[in-house]
Amino acid sequence: MADEWQEAYEFAVEVARKAGMVIKQEIDKEMKVLTKSSTVDLVTKTDERVEKIIIGSLKTKFGEKAHKFIGEESTEKGCELTDAPTWIIDPVDGTTNFVHGFPFVAVSIAFAVKKELEFGVVYSCLEDKMYRARNGKGAFCNDEPISVSDVKDITKSIIISEHGTDRTPAKVEKIFSTMQKILCIPVHGLRGSGTAATNMCLVATGAVEAFFEIGIHCWDVAAGAVIVREAGGIVLDVSGGPFDLMSRRMLSANHEDIAKRIIKEIEVFEVPRDDGVKHLQQPSSF
Numbered sequence: 001m002a003d004e005w006q007e008a009y010e011f012a013v014e015v016a017r018k019a020g021m022v023i024k025q026e027i028d029k030e031m032k033v034l035t036k037s038s039t040v041d042l043v044t045k046t047d048e049r050v051e052k053i054i055i056g057s058l059k060t061k062f063g064e065k066a067h068k069f070i071g072e073e074s075t076e077k078g079c080e081l082t083d084a085p086t087w088i089i090d091p092v093d094g095t096t097n098f099v100h101g102f103p104f105v106a107v108s109i110a111f112a113v114k115k116e117l118e119f120g121v122v123y124s125c126l127e128d129k130m131y132r133a134r135n136g137k138g139a140f141c142n143d144e145p146i147s148v149s150d151v152k153d154i155t156k157s158i159i160i161s162e163h164g165t166d167r168t169p170a171k172v173e174k175i176f177s178t179m180q181k182i183l184c185i186p187v188h189g190l191r192g193s194g195t196a197a198t199n200m201c202l203v204a205t206g207a208v209e210a211f212f213e214i215g216i217h218c219w220d221v222a223a224g225a226v227i228v229r230e231a232g233g234i235v236l237d238v239s240g241g242p243f244d245l246m247s248r249r250m251l252s253a254n255h256e257d258i259a260k261r262i263i264k265e266i267e268v269f270e271v272p273r274d275d276g277v278k279h280l281q282q283p284s285s286f
């Protein structure tokens, strides 16, 4: 079948919009904030509720058993990506922003078949920006085609990175040391929206040249990866090797020249993989 997943793609956009409406309604209300992996890894009832709405809608549309689901709030025992059609969902990417009213919060929905990402939808709901891309069909924001920046000179770039939610001093030191080295290349600036999904869309629109982070999860970057690639960019491991969705390491860039220069400065640290696989060698191609 030539266009087997088009209906699922269109439905994902609809569901992301519906989820974003719920987030917008909840953001000004009083909320109970709980924590997960660390005292700064926040979660609210809205994260759980929105994930239930998304997965419930997808199950109603496509059947209980036909598809598999990896969701930030419902995947307790690690993520298993099989050959089955699989939805990879972050109901509220930027939960810390959501809690504080910092205006970047995204719904991220990706779909993979035979372990390959087929499409991705990121709805930056407070900005009302619907980003979407499907393999071979281009990337769009609010139905307008988007493409990455053509800047190849790192000294004319803006780079995004994030601090994540692990405050182990040795890791924080590496994160800041990397940022300091990149800032002093020098680049025009360093930025961070607080949501990996939105950061990747900023690479895809050409607002920044690159975004990298160690410690993200598959649901943070799966949809953004399709959007960056379809906008003409590249998605790699932070070593320069191929991107591995389960590795919790990701670099997206407009161009190989920018990626190569950043990789020289990244101080890599170990994080447990999303799929629980141990000691996987990260290949380097640069």
Ligand SMILES: O=P(O)(O)O[C@H]1[C@H](O)[C@@H](O)[C@H](O)[C@H](O)[C@@H]1O
Binding pocket: 041, 072, 090, 092, 093, 094, 095, 096, 162, 163, 164, 165, 194, 195, 196, 197, 213, 215, 216, 220
């Ligand atoms: O947990 P949520 O879904 O809000 O997502 C994460 C962000 O996407 C990261 O870039 C960011 O660095 C944080 O780790 C943040 O937790």
Ligand SMILES: [Mg+2]
Binding pocket: 090, 092, 093, 094, 196, 219, 220
């Ligand atoms: Mg997230």
